[in-house]
Amino acid sequence: MSRVWNFYAGPAMLPEQAIVQAKEELTDWLGTGMSVMEISHRSKEYDALHHEAMSLVSELLGLDDDHHVLFLQGGASLQFAMVPYNFIPKGGSADYINTGAWSTKAIKEAKIIAAAREAGTSEPDNFTRIPAFSELDFDPNAAYVHLTSNNTIRGTQWHEFPSTGGVPLVADMSSDFLWRPFDANRFSLIYAGAQKNVGPAGVTIVIVRKSWVETANDDIPTLLQYATHVKKDSLFNTPPCFAVYMVRNVLRWIKDNGGLTAMEARNRKKADRLYGVIDAHPDFYRCPVEKGSRSMMNVVFRLPSEELEATFVEEAKANGMVGLKGHRSVGGCRASIYNAMEPEGVETLAQFMEAFARANG
Numbered sequence: 373m374s375r376v377w378n379f380y381a382g383p384a385m386l387p388e389q390a391i392v393q394a395k396e397e398l399t400d401w402l403g404t405g406m407s408v409m410e411i412s413h414r415s416k417e418y419d420a421l422h423h424e425a426m427s428l429v430s431e432l433l434g435l436d437d438d439h440h441v442l443f444l445q446g447g448a449s450l451q452f453a454m455v456p457y458n459f460i461p462k463g464g465s466a467d468y469i470n471t472g473a474w475s476t477k478a479i480k481e482a483k484i485i486a487a488a489r490e491a492g493t494s495e496p497d498n499f500t501r502i503p504a505f506s507e508l509d510f511d512p513n514a515a516y517v518h519l520t521s522n523n524t525i526r527g528t529q530w531h532e533f534p535s536t537g538g539v540p541l542v543a544d545m546s547s548d549f550l551w552r553p554f555d556a557n558r559f560s561l562i563y564a565g566a567q568k569n570v571g572p573a574g575v576t577i578v579i580v581r582k583s584w585v586e587t588a589n590d591d592i593p594t595l596l597q598y599a600t601h602v603k604k605d606s607l608f609n610t611p612p613c614f615a616v617y618m619v620r621n622v623l624r625w626i627k628d629n630g631g632l633t634a635m636e637a638r639n640r641k642k643a644d645r646l647y648g649v650i651d652a653h654p655d656f657y658r659c660p661v662e663k664g665s666r667s668m669m670n671v672v673f674r675l676p677s678e679e680l681e682a683t684f685v686e687e688a689k690a691n692g693m694v695g696l697k698g699h700r701s702v703g704g705c706r707a708s709i710y711n712a713m714e715p716e717g718v719e720t721l722a723q724f725m726e727a728f729a730r731a732n733g
């Protein structure tokens with residue numbers, strides 16, 4: 373196999389173990405003579421896979437009995453609408469913390485459906501940091517507080533979550549779900565499009581507090597109600613079977629490799645290596661993010677000129693490292709180093725960055 377080091381932000385690199393298993397089982401899954409894409413979602417084989425994937429999420433996070441795992445479609449973007457549809461009551465309002473493009477989109481959707489206010493923002497600082505807890509101003513009557521745990525485009529990340537004083541906490545964890553252990557039971561709802569850290573595009577993992585779902589609005593279309601999916605274990609309609617299968621393979625890989633504690637150690641080491649190179653070359657590389665807000669998943673950095681950035685991306689590609697161009701809305705460079713990125717890939721990039729600075733600085 374000829375694989376590159378893939379630094380794309382999403383869809384992103386998957387663990388080789390997960391891909392190889394899929395390749396081996398593609399034409400004949402579990403002796404059925406079919407692939408997982410061709411078999412009924414009501415078959416006992418699919419049912420077992422579906423529930424194994426759910427149980428693995430619960431087990432890795434230590435979820436309590438009131439938290440339910442869902443596999444939905446429509447991406448994280450549909451969650452921007454489903455959350456307010458379900459949980460903002462008539463005449464009510466929700467609080468949002470605005471830390472970049474994805475939060476801004478979530479706020480826009482909430483405002484189409486109901487009322488939403490900003491309980492904090494780092495927009496005046498160009499989203500280069502996460503607001504301090506002391507800057508947050510929560511409405512005690514808000515239906516919920518929404519935050520984006522990792523800002524994929526800006527390269528910022530919440531390292532601790534604020535206390536909301538009893539108001540339900542909701543998080544978009546699309547780009548850092550399962551990167552480390554955390555108290556998921558504190559959250560009333562978590563959603564994550566799988567294609568960054570947990571699998572391929574096509575499935576969105578949602579964790580929701582069942583007792584909260586019981587209070588949700590029920591005058592909205594059936595498929596948009598969380599209650600529908602909780603009741604039917606995400607088998608109300610055809611689930612994205614192949615995407616769920618790949619997520620299961622990735623979850624097994626996480627478990628086989630020591631679970632979330634091991635993921636955190638591995639991820640911190642990788643991020644430290646890259647930020648170390650950036651900080652050691654202050655005249656050449658610059659990370660626009662405030663130190664305490666740096667993301668362990670998406671390392672963004674600038675070079676002295678846009679021309680050098682273009683050359684950097686090009687030469688990296690020639691050396692087997694792809695996906696290093698920053699998001700088109702902000703420019704610069706970005707190395708996405710999710711769970712699946714091997715330390716060896718990061719080491720290869722770090723050495724390339726050192727050599728590039730020496731040659732062009």
Ligand SMILES: *Cc1c(COP(=O)(O)O)cnc(C)c1O
Binds near residue numbers: 382446546
């Ligand atoms: C990628 C991303 C999204 C959008 O996800 P889709 O699955 O494409 O809808 C939302 N939020 C964050 C934080 C993301 O990184």
